[in-house]
Amino acid sequence: MDIIKHNQDNWELKVKQQNQWTVPVSSEEIQNARMGEWSIIVTSTKPVPKEWFPELSGKNVLCLASGGGQQGPVLAAAGASVTVLDLSDSQLEQDRYVAKRDGLSIRTVLGSMTDLSMFDSESFDLLVHPVSNLYVPHIQPVWQEAYRVLKHGGIMISGFMNPVFYLFDWELEEQGTLQVKHTLPYSELDYASEEEIVKSGVALEFGHTLEQQIGGQIQSGFMIAGLYEDSFGGKKLLDRYANSFIATRAIKP
Template sequence: MDYQDINAQTITRWIEDGWEWGRPIDHGTYMRAQAGDWSVLLTPTRPVPHDWFPDDLAGLRVLGLASGGGQQMPVFAALGARCTVLDYTPAQLDAERRVAEREGYGIDIVRADMSRPLPFADASFDLVFHPVSNCYVREVEPLWRECARVLRPGGRLLAGLDNGFNYVVDDAEERVVNHLPFDPLSDAGQRAQLEESDSGIQFSHTLDEQIGGQLRAGLRLLDLYEDTNGSGRLHELRIPTFWATLACRD
């Protein structure tokens, strides 16, 4: 079985167990967004600054890249954006469909594997919103090239990125137990760790891959911030485990 199919099955189980990133927003949150009171996340805890977005999203073409679950796209739709969501887990796309039907807006829903060329024409989008998820992709630099390709000139990429620290420590976040890169396709011990905790197939990525890769793809870095897991020992010690980046295509 392809590792992306393993991940889709794993995430479906997480959703059935109440996974926080698979719970769509409620009607009240949608209505508040329509009134201008809104926030979205790229990483676990820190809301994305509003100045990372264009002043007016109305009419702009927004791609939610591996962003299913009915959390961010409904907010952008409430603000008037023309939204497309791409995800590989059917349950995440079902959540998007349910929210759109409930609130009465249109959205293009695409099931596709982000590790392959994106099924969109060049310069299709004004903004790509990509929450933490490329930890489920072995090679990220092709993804950055695809993001640059589907963005129009001046378009923005907002991305949440795992910095690799979570893969070094044990489940209690107390001991260093792994080397990097974390690649369960080439390390049977790391694969066994993921299977034991029902964590799918995940990969660590370096600063060079995550941010350097965006630059090599022709994107220009405008801003960034760090974030923690939101809970656990690393969070209590204020150790950042995620980055969020704002980049644009010139």
């Protein structure tokens, strides 16, 4: 199965459906960012702590798998030189829309988070990587490429799924019951045929272990310098028992 093409098509559809992660920030948010009042999220609800960021003025920032007109435009308005990479051109169009609407300079690049060969080594001061690596089966290339393109002393802020999210039976959870069904690491390909996945009309997801998520960053050379958890804000049954998201701040020594 062409996983990348399937998920690319799904995100093109999400933009048409105005999924919450495809709706651009407002002009008011951009104006506030220009005045120094800004925040972004890389998980579901919690803003990234302001102290996690370097001084943004003049810094080269890569928003990795981060289209949608949200993180990139805010950081550009706050003074950064921003490049947004995403697999979906419609998602990138949201960033171009905000840039044109509000007079921002944002570079958009169509590509996969696993291959940053279009960028030179040590090109960026900051990488912002919201929850998105659930859409690729192998995430070590993501961490390795991120490490390569970051400057020494650079920072990577990442959001990803807590693997506990993938343990449970989806249908029973919607009915109010948490019942363990899946093993970790999780792949939808283990539980549904290609035909069923295509017919479902949803993106193909992979639940990576904490060893792959946090250990993978360390293996690539990063130092983990911060961590917090987040939930769906009470929208999911699992929120009563555990957080479904994790964010990390990693530094390239």
